[in-house]
Amino acid sequence: MKRIKFILKLIVFLCIFFILLGSISYIARPDSDMKERFAGFYSEPKNTIDVIAIGASPISPLLASPYIWNEYGITSYPLSTNAQPVAAVKYIIEDAHKTQKDSLFIVDTTMFMVETDVLLTEPRIRNVVDNMKYSLTRVKAIKDMVEDKNKRIDYYFDISKYHSAILGKNGLNTDDIKYFDFKNESIYKGYLFTEAVDIFEPVSVEHITEVNPMPESAEAVLVELMNYCEKKDISLLFITCPYIASEDNKMEHNYIENLVLEHGYDYLDFNDLYEEMDIDFGKDFYNTNHMNVYGAEKFSKYLGNYLKDNYKLQDKKGYEGYEAWDESYIVWKEKADISKKNTDENLDKLNNK
Numbered sequence: 001m002k003r004i005k006f007i008l009k010l011i012v013f014l015c016i017f018f019i020l021l022g023s024i025s026y027i028a029r030p031d032s033d034m035k036e037r038f039a040g041f042y043s044e045p046k047n048t049i050d051v052i053a054i055g056a057s058p059i060s061p062l063l064a065s066p067y068i069w070n071e072y073g074i075t076s077y078p079l080s081t082n083a084q085p086v087a088a089v090k091y092i093i094e095d096a097h098k099t100q101k102d103s104l105f106i107v108d109t110t111m112f113m114v115e116t117d118v119l120l121t122e123p124r125i126r127n128v129v130d131n132m133k134y135s136l137t138r139v140k141a142i143k144d145m146v147e148d149k150n151k152r153i154d155y156y157f158d159i160s161k162y163h164s165a166i167l168g169k170n171g172l173n174t175d176d177i178k179y180f181d182f183k184n185e186s187i188y189k190g191y192l193f194t195e196a197v198d199i200f201e202p203v204s205v206e207h208i209t210e211v212n213p214m215p216e217s218a219e220a221v222l223v224e225l226m227n228y229c230e231k232k233d234i235s236l237l238f239i240t241c242p243y244i245a246s247e248d249n250k251m252e253h254n255y256i257e258n259l260v261l262e263h264g265y266d267y268l269d270f271n272d273l274y275e276e277m278d279i280d281f282g283k284d285f286y287n288t289n290h291m292n293v294y295g296a297e298k299f300s301k302y303l304g305n306y307l308k309d310n311y312k313l314q315d316k317k318g319y320e321g322y323e324a325w326d327e328s329y330i331v332w333k334e335k336a337d338i339s340k341k342n343t344d345e346n347l348d349k350l351n352n353k
Contacts, residue, residue, distance in 0.1 A: 033060065033192050034081050038131040040186025041077055041096065045321065049100045050313050051076040054092050055108025056084040058241040058290050064300040065189035066332035069325045072304040073315030078190040081127035085119040086111050086221045088128040090228055091141035095132055097234060104235045104311060107225070109256050109267075110289075113249070116217040120145055129155055185324075188332050193293065195342040196286035199350055203281070205250035206272040211258065212251035219259065226263045242270040242279065242299060244288040268306065270299065277302050283347060293339045 037060065041049075051074060053063045059080035068076050079092055093105050111119060125145045132138045142155040213219075229236050238260045240253050253269050260267040270277070277298045284295030291299065307313055316322050 032127075032131075034127055035131050036184065036186060037078065037080070037190045037192075039184040040190055041079060042099075042133065043183035043185045044077065044100075046099045047101055048075060048321070049077050049103050050074050050316075051106060051307060052093075052096050052100060052103045053078045053080070053106040053108070054084075054089055054096075055080050055241070056111050057082045058110060058243065059108055060190060060192035061194050061286075061293075062241060062291050062296050062299050063303075064191050064293070064296045064332070064336075066191065066325070066329040067297055067300045067336075068304040068307075069189075069317070070329040070333075071301060072308050072313075073317035074304060074307055074313050075316065075322070075325060076189070080108075080190075081124070081131070083119055083124045084111055084128065085124055085145060086114075086116055086218055086225075087120065087145050088125075088141060089221075090225050091132075091137050091144070092128065093225075093229065093234060094140075095135065095137045097232070098137075104237060104307075104313075105229070106237045106239055109222075109238055109240050109253075109260075110243075112218040112222050112256060113214055113252050114218065115215045116221055120147075125155070187328055188335070189325075189328050191296075191332065193335055193339050194286055194290070195292070195339050195346060197283065197292055197343050197347045197350065198286055199283075199347075200244050200281040200285055200288070202274075203244055203246075204274070205245050205247060206274075208247050208250040209254065210251045211255045212248060214252055214255050214259075222256070222259065223263070226260070226265060230263070236265050238265055238267045240267075240269045240271060242274070242277070242291065242295070244281075244285065245271040266310070270302075273302065283343075292343055293336050294343065297336075 041052075053059050053076065055078075057080060059078045063076060063078040065076045065078070068074050079096060081088075089107060096103065096105075125142075129138055129141050129145075132141070139156065142152055146152045146155055214222075226236070228234075238256070240256070245253070250269075250271065253271065257267045257269060279295065279298060284291055284298065286292045308315075317326075
């Protein structure tokens with residue numbers, strides 16, 4: 001009997017220890033817009049997000065979720081990380097699907113145009129796994145993306161990398177503690193504001209019909225992802241975000257589109273839709289790959305309308321339990337107006353150089 005009691009106490013102790021270790025590790029992880037975005041997603045109530053967008057850095061300043069909510073009553077959320085490895089996409093979907101089972105997942109294909117190994121660097125892998133909750137999904141993601149088995153332990157128990165945040169001179173502060181349960185509401189619903197702007201000559205690539213193959217390694221990951229989602233009955237929409245695309249880029253988009261359509265999924269190339277979105281190349285981008293708030297509103301308006309017309313998504317405005325989305329739009333709109341004003345000032349400076 002004593003032995004049984006000891007074993008039970010040991011199990012309880014170990015459970016408490018690892019729960020605390022997980023929470024402390026998450027707190028100690030470096031602050032970033034990505035950490036805030038993932039923690040914000042984890043704070044969303046179960047089965048309340050209609051659409052989840054996954055991809056690299058262009059997604060977060062592009063998907064204006066509060067704007068889409070105000071216009072269409074559709075809830076959406078970006079789960080993007082900088083230069084996101086395509087091998088991570090399946091695991092982000094698996095993780096998000098645990099709490100948002102009926103969501104449509106939008107996957108940006110931009111990073112699928114790059115050899116997979118190029119993206120599997122420590123910072124890019126950590127951008128994903130260090131912002132995920134501790135789970136079997138996270139373990140699988142690390143195992144898949146970190147080739148060197150001897151280095152995996154530092155990813156599994158990342159407190160070994162970030163312990164200085166706790167032991168350093170200043171220690172942890174109240175801002176850090178808010179992440180104790182892996183949750184912290186994102187008032188802008190994951191959107192990342194920027195006031196930068198750059199001027200580009202208009203481009204047109206929708207007339208390009210030729211095809212260039214995507215990297216073989218990326219194609220293998222994309223096919224595996226589609227097969228996985230088909231098996232799990234997970235809804236997918238593939239897109240290519242708007243950017244300053246070349247003719248060669250467009251040929252690769254066409255290859256990806258053919259592959260996606262062959263597997264029965266929908267695809268939207270926003271680089272075919274510059275005119276429909278009324279894109280202003282002298283105002284809507286802040287570099288060749290990213291849009292600012294002006295571009296985000298145009299993208300989000302088009303996407304929201306497309307989702308309304310092509311998917312059975314209810315307009316949830318006025319529904320009980322969604323009041324936070326109305327509040328989110330109010331503060332997002334206030335910030336967007338300021339951002340536009342500052343962007344205009346930055347544009348004036350560029351034009352007067």
